[in-house]
Amino acid sequence: MTTKEKNLLDLAKLYLPGGSNGNAITMDIIIEKGLGPKVWDIHGNEYIDYSLGSGPMLLGHSHPEVVDAVSSQITKGTTYFGLNKHMIDLAEEIISAVPCAESIRFANSGSEATFFAMRAARAFTQKEKILKFEGGFHGMSDYALMSMMPGKPQDFPIPTPDCEGIPESIRENVLIAPYNNSQITKQIIEKNHNEIGGIIVEPIQRVIPPKIEFLQSIRELATKYKIPLIFDEIVTGFRLDYGGAQTYYGVTPDICTLGKALSGGFPISAITGKKEIMEYFSSKNMSQNELVLQEGTMNGNPLCSIAALTTLKILKRPNTYKKLKQTGSQFIKAIKEKLFEFEIPAQITGEFCLFDIVFQNDPVVDYRSMLNRDKIKTKKLNKSLLDQGIYKNHSKYYLSTSHSEKEIEKTIDAIQLSFQKI
Ligand SMILES: Cc1ncc(COP(=O)(O)O)c(C=O)c1O
Incomplete structure (x- = not known):
């Protein structure tokens, strides 16, 4: 040294x-x-x-192509808050690539994207609880940091907060199921479906690949009980395949989150999915008490958007x-x-x-x-x-x-x- x-x-x-x-x-x-x-x-x-x-x-x-694209944008400004062409082109490209994507919003990190996806699901269903899987990582929000790495795992579906500073009340709003275990997950969903507003899962949980039947079974249960299924594709999106894990494994969620590989190292993430859920982000189509706020100073800025567009252009070859x-x-x-x-x-x-x-x-x-x-x-x-x-x-x-x-x-x-x- x-x-x-x-x-x-x-x-x-x-x-x-x-x-x-x-x-x-x-x-x-x-x-x-x-x-x-x-x-x-x-x-x-x-x-x-x-x-x-x-x-x-x-x-x-x-x-080099990402560096060139970003360099050419830097001299034209890095963020405008309003719409920009690169963001709209990026939206179009992602929607054409990702099976569940019909409409899209941008944010800056994976934590934000999963947070907004869960919020949209809760608004859509008017139900508060989120079902997540033990050991699943969805970023740093209070909801995500439940049973991500419990030292002493509890009986399912009781959650354990992963760190200090998380309000006690969050425990009431998260249920935990074992990843890859269709049977116990089914029992939990069947017992609690009246309260579950969304199911969030990493299609590959950390480095644990899914049993395809497991992904299919949560898809079927989510459809049966009209609970939005959220694939957290922050890791898998554009990595396993151009259409992400949902293309690779052939199971389509209702919403997914994208980040990381999307943009060649620039901070941009996305929440995308079915129009009927994504519409909750629209102040034009929703009444004041239905609207889900999703705003952010740097959301979809032209610099990160062009980095992502260029990255996708290269990955698509x-x-x-x-x-x-x-x-x-x-x-x-x-x-x-x-x-x-x-x-x-x-x-x-x-x-x-x-x-x-x-x-x-x-x-x-x-x-x-x-x-x-x-x-x-x-x-x-x-x-x-x-x-x-x-x-x-x-x-x-x-x-x-x-x-x-x-x-x-x-x-x-x-x-x-x-x-x-x-
Ligand atoms: C599956 C998954 N979701 C969400 C996140 C959070 O993303 P970020 O670190 O961009 O907030 C991560 C980060 O590693 C992740 O692996």
Whole structure:
């Protein structure tokens, strides 16, 4: 560590609670630049990046076409509050790509988008409770931070607040079900459907893939009881496929939220879905007591909108997802071979573009099924990889279209060395 780096880290400790922005993968590195599949710290160390800014950089860092598009907009102004052409073009492109999308509103982050989606669902149904799944992550709102990572999980459907500062009253408005468990989820919905205003689910919960029958069963129950089904596609949108997880798994929700991969690293998110629900955001069509407010200073600003439009233009090109899938599948196969070679009790869970190595033998199907995984091994592996120039989130590898065989090979070498050590 250089003196410059140390001084900056000391300042971070002085000024930022916990010395971090709340996100840090490690508190010992300050990132200075990112290009393609790599990032560099201020010391000049190079890392192959599987964090991708926690997901947004699906095209890799600083994609030249996104940079050009954004640069050309910057000289024309960055935000106007009113309508702009890029936002309208972006709305059209998303609606043509995403199966559930008929009408759309923009916000700035995933947390906002899921918050507004839940609010719209409650207004539409005139029912207050939200059903969410244990271990599901939907951002930082009070509703989302219920049983996202309960230390002592309670009996379903009782929620546990994930942090301090969440009003007691929120507990009354959230029900918790086990992900991938159609039977218990059905029981909870059947018992409480008169009070459930919306069902929110990550189509892939963190790195746990869905059983297709589970997604289908919540779709059927939501339809039966006229409860809006919200897919939180902040992670999966435009990542698994151009039409997101709903295209990939063939199950269409009523509303979905989009963010991260949508925009090449610029802060924009979206709430999109059926017109009859989205209309609640319209002051023209709704009376004052029906209207759902959804306003934001930077919503749909031209800078983020053109970044997103350009990102989508690139992602839409032929073979983008085919190639990403090939690279991801090869990567996963190579890790599996190493696990086998070293006889390590572990599995890879997730999909080709987002996955993790979980050190346990029992199948990973929901939050509780992962509670006994060997977290120490994961920590050791992550530390060893970081020391070898592999930068990733604690519990996920995100793959970008810019990762080539070269980076994958280097990573596999680092994984092999780490397995030897642990
Ligand atoms: C599924 C999901 N929903 C919502 C969010 C919140 O998004 P943001 O961090 O942009 O607020 C995240 C963030 O990781 C997420 O993974």
